[in-house]
Each structure stands twice: as structure tokens, then as C-alpha cells.
Amino acid sequence: MKKVFLLSLIGVFALVFTSCSDDDSVGVSNASESQIIGTWNLTALETRDGRSDTNFDGTSIPTTFTAVGKDFDTVIIFSEEPQTVTSEGSYTTVTTTTVMGETSTEEETGEDFFESNEWRLDGSILYFGSGEEEIGFTITELTDSxxxxxxxLDETVDFSGFETSISATYNMTLSK
Structure with missing residues (x-):
């Protein structure tokens, strides 16, 4: 059972950086590419209101999860021609999950938050990746610093033959 849950959780985080979504949330109205270009530091990372429900042989397995980043030492660089985003450094994610009344907390060190990806701006949505592997984040705040x-996230996926519905809100803060 724990193995199924862990596989589902891994799928959640993998999905965040590989799926395509149009985020309908209200974002800033005056975002410009010139404000995004440059070197940023990752200063906050969190997952709120995480829920998944996996159908395992006719049995529903509900899960809740949250994640909070710490120990940030990550630099993210938005380049201009071509429009690529890269990162280097590390951070730690503390993930708390509750499955069938049992809560567990795990820490995992992450490196290179973004591999070399394309980026583009469309209104208040900042897209990473390209084609079918593009993901859009709403810019909720954008200043010079x-x-x-x-x-x-609100998706239903087939993960290792099990249907899983997943929802969560991911937030990230970058500072210059």
C-alpha cells in the first residue's frame, strides 16, 4: 500500500513539470519579458491543499499532502535570445502526507530546479517547456526584485495502471 502511495506522490511531482495547463487564476496585468530576464534566487516553494484519490482494485485511497521548501541555494537564470531558463544549486523539500489516517513526513534534497527549458510569456502566464510538455504558471506578483x-493542478492521470485524481496549488517565489 505504501509503495502505491509513494508512486502516486512521485507521479504528482513529475506531473507538475511535464503537463500542460491553462491556469485561469488572476495574475498581474502588466508583466513584461524585460522584467523576467535575468538572474533570480529561489526563495520560497510550497504545495498547498494537495489531494489525490487513487482507485486501487476498486478501493479508493484518498491522500492529502503539503510540501514546503527550505535551505534554498538555487539560482535561476532567464535568458533572452534564445528564451531559455536554467538553474543551478540545491534546496530541500519537506513533504507531509496523510494516507488512511497515517501521517508521514519526508525530506528530499533537490538540485537544478530547472533543466534547460524554453520559456515564454503570454499575458500573466509564464510558460516553461514547449509543445505538449509546456506548463503555465500564473505570475501573481512581479516587481524589479x-x-x-x-x-x-487538477488532473486525472493513469499511473502504473491505477487512475489517480490529483489537485494542489503550487507556489514559488523568486527574488533578485
């Missing part, structure tokens, strides 16, 4: 991004 801070950018806050949000991604609302």
Missing part, C-alpha cells in the same frame, strides 16, 4: 508564481 520579486516574482511570485502559482500553478493550480
Amino acid at each position: 520579486q516574482m511570485s508564481l502559482r500553478y493550480e
